[in-house]
Amino acid sequence: MVEKAEEQKNLAQLEEQEITVKIKRFSKEKGSWWQEYRLKVDRFTQMTEVLRRIKTEQDPTISYRASCHMAVCGSCGMKINGEPRLACKTLALDIVKIYNSSTISVEPMDYFPVLKDLVVDLxxxxxxxxxxxxxxxxxxxxxxxxxxxxxxxxxxxxxxxxxxxxxxxxxxxxxxxxxxxxxxxxxxxxxxxxxxxxxxxxxxxxxxxxxxxxxxxxxxxxxxxxxxxxxxxxxxxxxxxxxxxxxxxxxxTKVAETGEKHIESIVSSIRETGKLEEAKVYLSTYGLLESIKDMIYAMQNGKLKYALVQDTKVKGLDQIKKIMGE
The missing domain is CATH 1.10.1060.10 (Alpha-helical ferredoxin)
Known part of the structure; x- marks a missing residue:
């Protein structure tokens, strides 16, 4: 057992790699800015561990949320290389391999107001x-x-x-x-x-x-x-x-009624032609007056030609009806 543990330790050391972590910082006093940190990681290092080591070893002023470290609590949501992820479920070297770069960017989640660094108001x-x-x-x-x-x-x-x-x-x-x-x-x-x-x-x-x-x-x-x-x-x-x-x-509500009309129009279009005829579906869903308004907008933006495309029925329409249970 001791030999196996030593072997695993040596393997991990062989796979160690230095990475650069760019963190988008924020404070009410300073606004936003990017700050870089360098550290070595191995194939087991989660991004929560990366942040913990940066905070404890390099910069105690960094703020982030993390709790369970096993994808159960949901605390460590953030953007890593532009993707919304859980930091605890993300291995640093996996990101390096995916993006073929040793630089990893970390930002707070979009949409939510930022309180400090990676901590957002939920x-x-x-x-x-x-x-x-x-x-x-x-x-x-x-x-x-x-x-x-x-x-x-x-x-x-x-x-x-x-x-x-x-x-x-x-x-x-x-x-x-x-x-x-x-x-x-x-x-x-x-x-x-x-x-x-x-x-x-x-x-x-x-x-x-x-x-x-x-x-x-x-x-x-x-x-x-x-x-x-x-x-x-x-x-x-x-x-x-x-x-x-x-x-x-x-x-x-009006929104729900319109939604139902839209679904019924789609089903009718497929039943009759085997295709989704966008112009007819839109007309059936929103009515003539609303459709005219949008046609004027489409004409002004040079997109009316797409609404006037003539579709032909698909072959084997009876097979489509069978799929629809008719």
């Missing part, structure tokens, strides 16, 4: 997370201990993936819809909200619908949340699944 993020009521509201008889409220295996399979959200905020930091639409709750809140919306043990289904449906139709489906999630939660999938519950809403 108050708005938490407000939206709590807005979806992220806990189970069981039946009164369950609370009184009169009955057990068990979960079927198939229900557990549906919920399990979406239970893995660790509230790190990476998906929100990379989401363009959050930036442009204050009414959009964000991908993390939808992942957490759907986890309870789909739980058959929950008793506030109608209330959850009112909270989630309108927001779900505000997502732009850019899939950035899908790409950056460190736990493979797939928040965009929960948004799609939430939209499917719109039919159960008694009173729908």
């Amino acid at each position: 108050d708005e993020f938490y407000d939206k997370m709590f807005k979806v009521k992220p806990r189970l509201y069981p039946d009164k008889d369950v609370l009184e201990g009169k009955v057990d409220h068990r979960l079927k295996p198939e229900d557990q399979r549906e919920l399990w993936k979406f239970e893995q959200c660790i509230w790190c905020g990476l998906c929100v930091s990379s989401c363009p819809a959050v930036r442009i639409d204050p009414e959009f709750l964000g991908p993390a809140a939808h992942a957490k909200g759907y986890r309870f919306l789909a739980d058959p043990r929950d008793t506030i289904y109608e209330e959850r619908l009112k909270i989630l449906i309108d927001s779900s139709w505000r997502c732009t489906y850019c899939y950035q949340c899908f790409n950056v999630c460190p736990r493979d939660v797939e928040p965009v999938t929960t948004i799609k699944k939430t939209r499917a519950h719109t039919k159960f809403m008694k009173e729908k």
Whole structure:
């Protein structure tokens, strides 16, 4: 055992490499600036360890968040070489290999206000997370201990993936819809909200619908949340699944009604031609007046020709209808 440990130590030393870490610093007094640090790392060195060593050995004024160091707490979300990542789940030499450079840049997450260096203000993020009521509201008889409220295996399979959200905020930091639409709750809140919306043990289904449906139709489906999630939660999938519950809403917002029209128009276009005819779908979704306004805008910007493209039906349309269950 001693020989094996010595061998591993020697191997790690052989793979040691000096890196340069460029950290984007920030303080209210000085504003933003970049600062460089050099240190040696091996193949086991996480970026949280890199930051810890810089803080303890070189510069105690650096501020960052980190706690569990095992991708569970979500504290160490930041941008590493421009990518939203968990620092604890990121090995320094992996980044060196991916980018073929010994220089690694570290910045605070986008979108959130920066408090100091890599520490951002997550108050708005938490407000939206709590807005979806992220806990189970069981039946009164369950609370009184009169009955057990068990979960079927198939229900557990549906919920399990979406239970893995660790509230790190990476998906929100990379989401363009959050930036442009204050009414959009964000991908993390939808992942957490759907986890309870789909739980058959929950008793506030109608209330959850009112909270989630309108927001779900505000997502732009850019899939950035899908790409950056460190736990493979797939928040965009929960948004799609939430939209499917719109039919159960008694009173729908204009956004939800427009979203449903859009889906119906897409289905109709594929059923009739086998293709997605953008111009017809847009007209069916937004109506003539709104479409005319946008056509004028498109004409002014030289893009009207794309709206007037004539499509022909695809061959084997009957096969497409079979796939659609018709």
